[in-house]
Amino acid sequence: xxxxxxxxxxxxxxxxxxxxxxxxxxxxxxxxxxxxxxxxxxxxxxxxxxxxxxxxxxxxxxxxxxxxxxxxxxxxxxxxxxxxxxxxxxxxxxxxxxxxxxxxxxxxxxxxxxxxxxxxxxxxxxxxxxxxxxxxxxxxxxxxxxxxxxxxxxxxxxxxxxxxxxxxxxxxxxxxxxxxxxxxxxxxxxxxxxxxxxxxxxxxxxxxxxxxxxxxxxxxxxxxxxxxxxxxxxxxxxxxxxxxxxxxxxxxxxxxxxxxxxxxxxxxxxxxxxx
Amino acid sequence: xxxxxxxxxxxxxxxxxxxxxxxxxxxxxxxxxxxxxxxxxxxxxxxxxxxxxxxxxxxxxxxxxxxxxxxxxxxxxxxxxxxxxxxxxxxxxxxxxxxxxxxxxxxxxxxxxxxxxxxxxxxxxxxxxxxxxxxxxxxxxxxxxxxxxxxxxxxxxxxxxxxxxxxxxxxxxxxxxxxxxxxxxxxxxxxxxxxxxxxxxxxxxxxxxxxxxxxxxxxxxxxxxxxxxxxxxxxxxxxxxxxxxxxxxxxxxxxxxxxxxxxxxxxxxxxxxxxxxxxxxxxxxxxxxxxxxxxxxxxxxxxxxxxxxxxxxxxxxxxxxxxxxxxxxxxxxxxxxxxxxxxxxxxxxxxxxxxxxxxxxxxxxxxxxxxxxxxxxxxxxxxxxxxxxxxxxxxxxxxxxxxxxxxxxxxxxxxxxxxxxxxxxxxxxxxxxxxxxxxxxxxxxxxxxxxxxxxxxxxxxxxxxxxxxxxxxxxxxxxxxxxxxxxxxxxxxxxxxxxxxxxxxxxxxxxxxxxxxxxxxxxxxxxxxxxxxxxxxxxxxxxxxxxxxxxxxxxxxxxxxxxxxxxxxxxxxxxxxxxxxxxxxxxxxxxxxxxxxxxxxxxxxxx
Numbered sequence: 001x002x003x004x005x006x007x008x009x010x011x012x013x014x015x016x017x018x019x020x021x022x023x024x025x026x027x028x029x030x031x032x033x034x035x036x037x038x039x040x041x042x043x044x045x046x047x048x049x050x051x052x053x054x055x056x057x058x059x060x061x062x063x064x065x066x067x068x069x070x071x072x073x074x075x076x077x078x079x080x081x082x083x084x085x086x087x088x089x090x091x092x093x094x095x096x097x098x099x100x101x102x103x104x105x106x107x108x109x110x111x112x113x114x115x116x117x118x119x120x121x122x123x124x125x126x127x128x129x130x131x132x133x134x135x136x137x138x139x140x141x142x143x144x145x146x147x148x149x150x151x152x153x154x155x156x157x158x159x160x161x162x163x164x165x166x167x168x169x170x171x172x173x174x175x176x177x178x179x180x181x182x183x184x185x186x187x188x189x190x191x192x193x194x195x196x197x198x199x200x201x202x203x204x205x206x207x208x209x210x211x212x213x214x215x216x217x218x219x220x221x222x223x224x225x226x227x228x229x230x231x232x233x234x235x236x237x238x239x240x241x242x243x244x245x246x247x248x249x250x251x252x253x254x255x256x257x258x259x260x261x262x263x264x265x266x267x268x269x270x271x272x273x274x275x
Numbered sequence: 276x277x278x279x280x281x282x283x284x285x286x287x288x289x290x291x292x293x294x295x296x297x298x299x300x301x302x303x304x305x306x307x308x309x310x311x312x313x314x315x316x317x318x319x320x321x322x323x324x325x326x327x328x329x330x331x332x333x334x335x336x337x338x339x340x341x342x343x344x345x346x347x348x349x350x351x352x353x354x355x356x357x358x359x360x361x362x363x364x365x366x367x368x369x370x371x372x373x374x375x376x377x378x379x380x381x382x383x384x385x386x387x388x389x390x391x392x393x394x395x396x397x398x399x400x401x402x403x404x405x406x407x408x409x410x411x412x413x414x415x416x417x418x419x420x421x422x423x424x425x426x427x428x429x430x431x432x433x434x435x436x437x438x439x440x441x442x443x444x445x446x447x448x449x450x451x452x453x454x455x456x457x458x459x460x461x462x463x464x465x466x467x468x469x470x471x472x473x474x475x476x477x478x479x480x481x482x483x484x485x486x487x488x489x490x491x492x493x494x495x496x497x498x499x500x501x502x503x504x505x506x507x508x509x510x511x512x513x514x515x516x517x518x519x520x521x522x523x524x525x526x527x528x529x530x531x532x533x534x535x536x537x538x539x540x541x542x543x544x545x546x547x548x549x550x551x552x553x554x555x556x557x558x559x560x561x562x563x564x565x566x567x568x569x570x571x572x573x574x575x576x577x578x579x580x581x582x583x584x585x586x587x588x589x590x591x592x593x594x595x596x597x598x599x600x601x602x603x604x605x606x607x608x609x610x611x612x613x614x615x616x617x618x619x620x621x622x623x624x625x626x627x628x629x630x631x632x633x634x635x636x637x638x639x640x641x642x643x644x645x646x647x648x649x650x651x652x653x654x655x656x657x658x659x660x661x662x663x664x665x666x667x668x669x670x671x672x673x674x675x676x677x678x679x680x681x682x683x684x685x686x687x688x689x690x691x692x693x694x695x696x697x698x699x700x701x702x703x704x705x706x707x708x709x710x711x712x713x714x715x716x717x718x719x720x721x722x723x724x725x726x727x728x729x730x731x732x733x734x735x736x737x738x739x740x741x742x743x744x745x746x747x748x749x750x751x752x753x754x755x756x757x758x759x760x761x762x763x764x765x766x767x768x769x770x771x772x773x774x775x776x777x778x779x780x781x782x783x784x785x786x787x788x789x790x791x792x793x794x795x796x797x798x799x800x801x802x803x804x805x806x807x808x809x810x811x812x813x814x815x816x817x818x819x820x821x822x823x824x825x826x827x828x829x830x831x832x833x834x835x836x837x838x839x840x841x842x843x844x845x846x847x848x849x850x851x852x853x854x855x856x857x858x859x860x861x862x863x864x865x866x867x868x869x870x871x872x873x874x875x876x877x878x879x880x881x882x
Contacts, residue, residue, distance in 0.1 A: 177629065
């Protein structure tokens with residue numbers, strides 16, 4: 001029954017949504033199973049030639065050190081998709097949770113949370129990351145925490161403005177007058193009506209996180225080589241730009257398809273054609 | 276298309292839209308009518324009758340993917356349904372449109388005069404200087420205050436009635452041959468509505484324009500139109516001269532509209548005498564913002580409001596927007612803590628805020644809001660919404676809850692199958708019923724109805740009023756019924772309180788409001804309700820000017836002073852009015868004695 005409903009939903013998606021869905025599924029599969037399917041170890045030097053063209057042995061050619069582009073791409077996809085998905089979930093979960101607390105709680109809670117978020121948003125994200133990584137040393141867990149914390153305030157602001165608007169609506173007033181608790185009001189009356197704009201925000205924040213992760217990796221603050229995410233794969237191969245190397249083209253396309261398709265899918269799902 | 280003596284000719288007009296699954300749906304079917312030059316035709320019907328669609332088609336416009344077939348001719352321009360659309364070019368120039376919500380039609384960041392003259396400049400009719408002059412003269416004809424300077428203001432500085440008239444000025448600036456009014460007074464208070472209607476009628480006559488007036492209110496239409504076209508579900512039910520329609524309506528549906536326009540007083544149940552009233556409200560002062568040392572809030576809304584409601588009784592609270600009537604309901608419900616005063620239920624004082632009240636106390640007082648669109652959570656099903664109330668107060672679940680939901684839906688005369696529908700799939704009338712059912716689910720002693728019928732058209736309003744009266748008779752529930760419409764309140768309530776700017780200017784039993792003397796403000800409210808005859812508006816000669824219109828309203832004097840036509844010089848602007856007990860039993864807040872009030876009010880009726 002559930003599966004049938006899922007298929008109906010997919011069939012009713014507009015074309016852009018179907019394209020988005022296809023790419024999202026592709027990248028999720030790549031992240032999950034990619035490293036198992038990779039023909040070569042990602043760190044191994046497998047070619048004498050740098051920026052080699054595609055061949056039957058190296059399907060997508062070699063990179064600036066003669067490593068297999070495909071294998072490294074599959075590894076990068078796992079890091080990018082995995083880290084970003086966990087970080088965006090954390091950021092939106094915490095941001096929206098705090099926003100609902102601010103909207104239904106007493107006035108001073110709202111003030112306290114809002115000012116705390118203003119403080120956090122005023123710290124430059126890269127400096128913030130630099131300080132934390134210098135203090136604790138780079139690790140995947142720390143990267144997730146940093147990425148999440150940096151994007152909590154933005155989500156908090158959007159979710160709070162939505163929630164404060166909803167809190168003034170009559171159906172929320174009726175629930176209050178009935179004597180409903182704050183938790184019920186926040187989760188059952190307000191949250192379901194915030195989902196669509198929040199979904200759009202998730203898509204946007206996912207893109208930001210992918211880009212910030214790439215930026216951090218480029219500065220040497222992200223993943224330590226030979227591990228790499230999609231962003232650092234592009235950066236490390238910039239010298240191949242002039243030659244039009246596959247190594248750089250394929251990875252840039254990967255980032256583009258991943259971020260664009262996530263947003264295509266979310267837009268299609270929230271446009272009202274599909275409930 | 277031979278008869279050129281008619282200004283507007285419409286033949287076999289149909290408008291078709293596509294449903295979501297692609298099948299066509301005709302929302303207007305084979306409508307034909309003519310309008311002679313300088314005449315006004317009214318399109319009347321409930322929501323969904325296609326009246327706005329027809330009005331828009333006259334401008335060669337169809338919403339969304341709708342398709343127009345048939346012939347329309349306005350002056351020389353035609354729309355033949357075969358692609359030729361000369362009407363489009365006339366739009367905003369020779370054909371203009373006045374919409375319902377003027378507040379939403381103005382750009383808040385530009386001065387109104389620049390917006391009013393815009394159509395004239397866009398169509399290159401006049402140079403800017405001449406257009407400005409014409410605008411000022413239109414402002415004068417529309418009886419706007421300070422016609423020379425009002426244009427320099429921004430939309431947020433003006434009232435709803437003023438904006439509606441400014442929008443009419445915008446429509447008339449190009450000297451159109453055809454003006455379409457689409458429910459232009461529906462969102463206004465009755466007292467404002469009269470002024471706006473008078474202004475519209477005068478200015479349309481002065482300009483010699485042909486008019487189309489769209490409305491659901493037959494009494495309003497009677498004042499504006501020469502001919503009336505009655506529509507139901509996109510089909511013409513009757514068309515005739517306005518007097519013929521009013522005196523001898525031929526169609527059943529027209530008769531139904533007419534009876535809905537005059538709500539009948541419903542028989543009140545016999546109430547047992549109880550020593551303690553169900554709800555007692557005493558000396559309420561309330562408002563918004565921080566409260567100062569003397570217990571006054573920064574933005575006071577209510578001052579010294581009190582009343583009591585017996586078990587199973589209905590009390591009406593009337594007043595214009597800004598009178599604080601909704602605040603009364605919010606204070607009683609505990610949504611807003613009063614600065615002073617008390618609310619007692621069965622003689623037991625209720626805590627000022629929600630958190631201090633027990634669940635049982637909350638259950639006994641339920642509130643129903645005006646706009647069912649925002650009062651029902653759009654994402655949830657009807658069954659969910661009602662079921663939640665049952666579970667919350669009674670712990671009813673499962674099969675028992677489903678049975679109770681079906682009972683409730685039966686009570687409000689909706690099919691039980693509606694329980695699984697989402698609220699945003701219901702019609703306005705259905706939503707309002709579900710809104711009521713949610714309150715009934717708690718089995719309350721009293722329901723606070725905040726303008727529950729105001730957003731509905733006349734036929735649906737009548738049905739909801741009947742339902743309320745029936746529920747009261749069968750369940751013995753009491754009402755605090757808040758409305759701006761004195762006719763609606765009279766139809767349902769035994770006692771009536773009149774609020775003006777947060778003060779209670781009059782209170783008493785229903786029948787005392789039928790004959791003078793009443794408070795001057797009550798008199799104004801009653802005389803502003805349009806009557807079902809075409810000469811009513813001309814009788815309602817220009818209102819007597821208020822002698823103290825130049826004074827600012829002051830909290831220590833009569834609040835009505837700046838608008839009162841019978842204010843007494845040397846008394847009213849000096850001291851606060853006393854509460855007078857009239858022989859009819861009504862209490863009024865006025866310096867006038869019963870005798871002088873009666874004299875001023877009966878003179879008007881005779882004269």
